[in-house]
Amino acid sequence: MQFALFFVPLHPNSRKQLICMELTYIKDLPKHEGGKVTLHGWIANKRSSGKVAFLVLRDGSGFVQCVVEVTTAGEENLERAKRLTLESAISITGTVRKDDNQEGGYELQATDVHIYSIADENYPIGKKEHGVDFLMNNRHLWLRSKRQWAIMKIRNCALYAIHRFFQERDFVQMDSPILTGNACEGTTTLFDTQFYKEDQVAYLSQSGQLYAEATAMAMGKVYTFGPTFRAEKSLTPRHLSEFWMIEPEMAFYDLEMDMNLIEDFVRYVVSEVYEKCRTELETLERNLTLFEAIKQPFPRITYDDAVLIIKGKKEVNGKNAIVQLEADLAAVHATIAEKNAALAEYEEKLQAKGLKKGEINHFQNKVDTLKNELKKLEDDARNIPQWIASASNFVPGDDFGASDEKAITRLFDVPVFVYKWPSPIKAFYMKRYEDDDNYVKGVDLLAPEGFGEIVGGSQREDDIEKLLERIKEHDLPLEAFEWYLDLRRFGSVPHAGFGLGFERLVMWMTGVSHIRETIPFPRYYGRLFP
């Protein structure tokens, strides 16, 4: 590989200005084994002894340890290496060496160290644990850390897979507007903003679906992938005020074809991430059961059957939802007892006299970790009984709550379809069953491990008379829907689609406990900066 570097003196703090034709990245080090390369990046961690410094370098493509020894790099380079603070920017030249003890399997034996800039020593993010709020205040820097890097790489991989999936199947990406003139489904609270004239309000889109229906009638199969805004003060681990949604819409599709597509789609994206992001999943210590099970067919159950399962009146593969939750609760209590015993043991060890400092740290770390784990377990112990009560008291006809979804998904390793929902709890545009007006052709896909709903879809009402009835029933402003009704006046056909919350998908695949970590700069109630 040919590349040329020219260094031009610029400023005492940024020693060199780089004009560069091609860079070598950490992820490509295996191709350069034994060869000499120059890497450019930031100091993620540093350890140094008298005559040797270990620099962990990150360049966005990966992490690698660089060794600066006095014998190979000389006094001057070692001196420079020792001056580096966390997050200082450097370029470093050296020989690529295989070392199975290293993460990634390679390290760089340095011969030259060049400094772009020395970072202020007060880099706020340390090596020890931090609270979530502190990290969110430093989100612009937090993104540099390894865990966040892994999450963002997976997000990107999923993003690309989604486009590939649809493009390979001849779907056309047709973006829906972000500024809209009316609140389309009427239920959720929307953000609003002034639109030129003082008395005219524009709302930020909460769904692109109605527009996708229009473009599907023009292009056959379409998908939208854009930002979505909900002004609900939903401060939960599963909600954002601003998130990205994928909404495909297909002409001449019925509910079953819709479900087939959803299944193929979710399986495709999950498989791509499994195949291409092993390192990242390892960094996140993700349990891989989900990825191995994804080849199995997704169960499809009706709402009525789901209700019986939630209430513990119907078993799945010999498993009862309520019994399962009770077993989970018992397991939590057992774990709490175990951890408490371990905690007492370590605290006793800490009392012993003549401990070395290293031993004290070790025991203290164990105690801190155990206390944190116990806090979470005690939350579970408080919450699971509520879920059990709420699931067993479920009233047929109601929409599922978070606990009901947990009761169902707990029984499966793969996502589960729930379809044929009661008409009153679903949106006006969903098509009713021809033989039973009480149910609509809607479907939700619930992700396992308690994550809950990631997809909501339906076959749409294509009969203008019935649609008019629904609009009246839901008390929606008819004028605003005239253009939507035109889609039924001029060449109405059966059609279906679905919506998938992108961050929820990423959250589920990465296994992170909070959706706020799945988007670079999350927006939610109380969070507009950075």
Add this chain to the structure above:
RNA sequence: GCCUUCUUAGCUCAGACGGUUAGAGCGACGGACUGUUAAUCCGCAGGUCCUAGGUUCGAUUCCUAGAGAGGGCGCCA
């Protein structure tokens, strides 16, 4: 919007039935060390105990209100 737990050093946390100078670890800073993986070892510095009001001889600790954060529910993707 409702329920619940919390707010002490730059960070993560301990603590006092209300009483002299409020503690630890990490980080930062100074030093030692040629193979470290949250390196280790020695030294040093660092505080409006969230804010306001109340009770009291005395409040960081008790009470009330407010602000902010975590967890659960609702709303949803």
